[in-house]
Amino acid sequence: MSRRTLSLAVAALVAVGLSGCTSNEPTKDSSSGSGKLAVSSTTDKCELSTKEAPAGNLVFNVTNKGTKVTEFYLLGEDGLRIVGEVENIAPGLSRDLVVRAPAGKYFTACKPGMVGKGIRSDFTVTKSDANLEPTGDDKVLADNASTQYGSYVKDQTEQLLTQTTTFVGLYKSGKDDEARKLYADARMHWERVEPVAESFGDLDPKMDLREADLEPGQKWTGWHRIEKDLWPPKSGYTKLTPTERTTIADQLLKDTKTLYTRTRTAKYPTDKISNGSKELMDEVATGKVTGEEEKWSHTDLWDFQANVDGARIGFEGVRPIVKKKNAALDSSIATKFTALQKLLDKHKKGTGFKLYNELTPAEIKELSTGVNALSEPLSKLTAAVTL
Secondary structure (H helix, E strand, O other): OOOOOOOOOHHHOOOOOOOOOOOOOOEEEOOOOEEEEEEEEOOOOEEEOOOEEEOEEEEEEEEEOOOOOEEEEEEOOOOOOEEEEEEEEOOOOEEEEEEEEOOEEEEEEEOHHHOOOOEEEEEEEEOOOOOOOOOHHHHHHHHHHHHHHHHHHHHHHHHHHHHHHHHHHHHHOOOHHHHHHHHHHHHHHHHHOHHHHHHOOOHHHHHHOOHHHOOOOOOOOOHHHHHHHHOOOOOOOOOOOHHHHHHHHHHHHHHHHHHHHHOOOOOOOHHHHHHHHHHHHHHHHHHHOOOOOOOOOOOHHHHHHHHHHHHHHHHHHHHHHHHHHOHHHHHHHHHHHHHHHHHHHOOEEOOEEOOHHHOOHHHHHHHHHHHHHHHHHHOOHHHHHHO
8 A cells, every 4th residue: 555655664675686677578587487577667757678578477676766765566457456566665776576477468557656546557468388387396385375375364354344343333323432442453454464455456545545645536435534533633623423424434344345255265376475475564664663554543553563464474374485495585584573573562562552652763763673674585575486
């Protein structure tokens, strides 16, 4: 999900070199079957070394040559479904997006400033004879990862639906104190699987958009619209009427039911799982560790924990593959997950956490450093799993 502000975490992300792809065709790595494409993002341009590539593993090496932090997306033909994304690319830095893309029509998009629809271009993936599906023991490991992650998503969306149903009932009934108590716990189920919701394209903006990210004329719905009404500003705010509350609450529940239904049959190949883990840590860096996500309730650390949970579950699902292909990377990621969790545990309070505005600048910096340390090796996870 796009964020306006570059967080403390971004500054320490490790840059990777530009792939050097300058021809009109993606280079081919014969050992991995991967097509490598260079992307140059500036303030007003999003230039790719090619707008066509053969089906298979694609590596978009995105370099930010502009002055604003940027993002890069590969979108489905409808322009909504997110096939893959890489966020938080600070000026002068590069990051890779690794995806397994079948033949079809797509869009690419750079988002300077991480707002709006981005600078979009058509992108085509042509048919290919390459067979990149795992075989033998690798197929068993990949199938196990997909099955386990699918079960996890189904469980989380089931719990999300149950708690959201209770939450909107309390909110519509004017039981604000009870609704406030449930808010953070209910949202944890959403935050654990948010990349899945983002992959559908239409649900995330309706369910989780922050006020700061609204585009002109865009209707604001979802969790954060209700959050502001439950924790209203001290001045300049008019609380929603009972009718307005019902409309917003019913829409959130409707969208939650849609998410629940879609995840009953969704499939999760290994690149989706590993990219999801990376995206969840990007969410931590751009919202939770900066206090921007829960502006009114200050329950950012609940979200932080949920994102770490989801990223860890994704990693553990593909971990047998990573151990086999890159034992050093596996050890690095596992160690840094443990270290980050220890830092987060320091801020537990009862059954939850401290509010974000109770943290000191030094404590925030410490968490940011832990996020940076994990984000760097985690950014290499998809390449280790798929290439």
